Amino acid sequence: MTTPRTPTTAEELRGVGLRVTAARVALLETVRSGDHLGVEAIASGVRDRVGHISLQAVYEALHALTAAGLIRRLEPPGSPARFEGRVGDNHHHLVCRTCGVVVDVDCAVGHAPCLTASDDRGFAIDEAEVIYWGLCPACSTSRSS
Ligand SMILES: [Zn+2]
Ligand SMILES: [Zn+2]
DSSP, X not given: OOOOOOOOHHHHHHHTTOOOOXXXXXXXXXXXXXXXXXXXXXXXXXXXXXXXXXXXXXXXXXXXXXXXXXXXXXXXXXXOOEEESOOSSOOEEEEETTTOOEEEEOOOXXXXXXXXXXXXTTOOOOOOOOEEEEOOHHXXXXXXX
């Protein structure tokens, strides 16, 4: 009996046609173990794993992994870009207006109803991004007290 094995990070990179480098492996692991991290936090996570890496190299790796679909970039208006490892499930985000915390929320119940635009204007739509803005529990509590 063979034990099902999840592919290693390096195998996943190869699987999408990317050259495997220590920086890319470290970056993918950092993004996946984090929670909607910004570029600075990702850079320090990568440095913890592989030592010095320039911010430029981090940006290049983020771009390559995002383009390959291994990570997802979200950019709430007025807030710096964040990256996450949860991809391909059309999930959405709750963003706090006060502290900027980002929380995952599954797609609205049913079959991705937000993909059915009231008028698609001829576009072949494949993704809808929804950001629910508001105050997180901690911030709404501190505001009312
Ligand atoms: Zn908050
Ligand atoms: Zn998310």
